[in-house]
Amino acid sequence: xxxxxxxxxxxxxxxxxxxxxxxxxDMDHENMFWYRQDPGLGLRLIYFSYDVKMKEKGDIPxxxxxxxxxxxxxxxxxxxxxxxxxSMYLCASSLSPxxxxxxxxxxxxxxxxxxTVL
Amino acid sequence: GIQVxxxxxxxxxxxxxxxxxxxxxxxxxxxxxxFHQNPWGQLINLFYIPSGTKQNGRLSATTVATERYSxxxxxxxxxxxxxxxFCAVEGGYNKLIFGAGTRLAVHP
Numbered sequence: 001x002x003x004x005x006x007x008x009x010x011x012x013x014x015x016x017x018x019x020x021x022x023x024x025x026d027m028d029h030e031n032m033f034w035y036r037q038d039p040g041l042g043l044r045l046i047y048f049s050y051d052v053k054m055k056e057k058g059d060i061p062x063x064x065x066x067x068x069x070x071x072x073x074x075x076x077x078x079x080x081x082x083x084x085x086x087s088m089y090l091c092a093s094s095l096s097p098x099x100x101x102x103x104x105x106x107x108x109x110x111x112x113x114x115x116t117v118l
Numbered sequence: 119g120i121q122v123x124x125x126x127x128x129x130x131x132x133x134x135x136x137x138x139x140x141x142x143x144x145x146x147x148x149x150x151x152x153f154h155q156n157p158w159g160q161l162i163n164l165f166y167i168p169s170g171t172k173q174n175g176r177l178s179a180t181t182v183a184t185e186r187y188s189x190x191x192x193x194x195x196x197x198x199x200x201x202x203x204f205c206a207v208e209g210g211y212n213k214l215i216f217g218a219g220t221r222l223a224v225h226p
């Protein structure tokens with residue numbers, strides 16, 4: 001089974017702090033994703049990565065950055081946390097459709113991190 | 119971009135009842151997934167079903183890609199089926215576009 005883990009289930013930070021959210025997958029997936037989920041807005045893509053050191057902006061990248069130094073690990077960074085970044089953050093991974101065909105489109109999610117910024 | 123609409127937004131069932139959840143999407147897609155989000159926030163993969171029909175126990179799903187809709191059937195519902203059900207489609211370079219979800223409550 002695919003396993004995607006996230007470093008924390010719950011996190012409380014103060015405005016202005018630098019925050020790191022870590023995600024690790026154990027299935028050698030090429031693609032990794034960060035989403036945030038908010039009531040009434042659903043899940044929205046922040047950033048994704050299709051290879052080590054490669055990243056692409058999603059729909060709402062402002063206020064975030066990412067790092068992928070190893071294939072299995074994808075970090076989301078809040079450079080200076082703000083209260084409007086209080087949310088549920090979900091990491092996902094998938095194979096690459098370019099390599100694996102249609103099976104590469106299926107994404108697998110971690111348990112999520114509920115971040116509160118005070 | 120692709121639009122994904124789910125219906126109904128809310129559903130209340132008595133344990134043992136059957137239900138059908140619908141997902142409409144606005145363009146052809148390579149990927150369609152159904153997820154169940156449990157009360158702790160975990161998104162659990164139910165089906166990867168860009169076309170055709172699949173069954174897994176009491177759950178089954180059908181996607182009619184040419185008509186741009188998918189249906190999720192839940193039979194003999196149980197209280198553990200409660201939560202939010204999401205449909206998501208691929209919106210370009212593997213990005214998933216999620217619907218707003220159907221919130222299901224199953225009462226004993």
